[in-house]
Amino acid sequence: MKRIKALFILFSFTVVSVFAQNEKPMIREGNKDYNKGDFGKAEDKYRQSIQKNSQTDAGKFNLGDALYKQKKYDEAAATFQNLSNEKISDEMRSKSFYNQGNAYLKADKYQESADAYKQSLRLNPKDEDARYNYAYALAKLRQQQQQKQNKDDKNKQNKDKDKKDQQKQQQQKNEDKQQNKDQQQQQKQEAQQPKISKEDAERMLQALKNDEKDLQKRLAKKEGARVKIEKQW
Numbered sequence: 001m002k003r004i005k006a007l008f009i010l011f012s013f014t015v016v017s018v019f020a021q022n023e024k025p026m027i028r029e030g031n032k033d034y035n036k037g038d039f040g041k042a043e044d045k046y047r048q049s050i051q052k053n054s055q056t057d058a059g060k061f062n063l064g065d066a067l068y069k070q071k072k073y074d075e076a077a078a079t080f081q082n083l084s085n086e087k088i089s090d091e092m093r094s095k096s097f098y099n100q101g102n103a104y105l106k107a108d109k110y111q112e113s114a115d116a117y118k119q120s121l122r123l124n125p126k127d128e129d130a131r132y133n134y135a136y137a138l139a140k141l142r143q144q145q146q147q148k149q150n151k152d153d154k155n156k157q158n159k160d161k162d163k164k165d166q167q168k169q170q171q172q173k174n175e176d177k178q179q180n181k182d183q184q185q186q187q188k189q190e191a192q193q194p195k196i197s198k199e200d201a202e203r204m205l206q207a208l209k210n211d212e213k214d215l216q217k218r219l220a221k222k223e224g225a226r227v228k229i230e231k232q233w
Helices: 004-008 024-036 039-052 057-069 073-084 090-106 110-123 128-192 198-224
Strands: none
Touching (some): 039 057, 057 073, 057 090, 073 090, 090 110, 090 128
């Protein structure tokens, strides 16, 4: 991708002036460790240089770089933020904001990253790397916000579905409860009805059969009857 390397730019130590001689050896040793890729040792040397001279801009700036290289992005961003608040040149302040934006970008803190790049551009409007990274951070921020919105919408849908499922389950429980109640009531009514013996039941059945036979005989007689029609002439 064009100029994507700008996301990982760390400024050369040669652009950072060293104002006091007593911390210079520690910064020099830190630079050697940094160039060897031993960023932990470089961090220690830069911290020692700051202890010797709390006003060393070079030591603080390079410390931020060493922290960044160790993926200590929040610490690096805080280091560059503190440096940008001190009495330093606009050039160094612009670079501090730029590196702060890089650190926030790697930490997926896109709003903070965009804000830092914006501050860098105010101090140096011609910095095309800062302009590119600023646009990139804004694009990532919009993407992050959209993902969050989609997640919130999905969570809301899941909550609504869970609520409907709970209502359905409660309705089913109520129906089952009512059905059990009806069954119990029916069983109670059946228990209260008088019981008849097997012999009584057979006699009642036989009586019904006899009544049925008598009824059929009566119907047969009635069907066989004819009404005489008298002549009218």
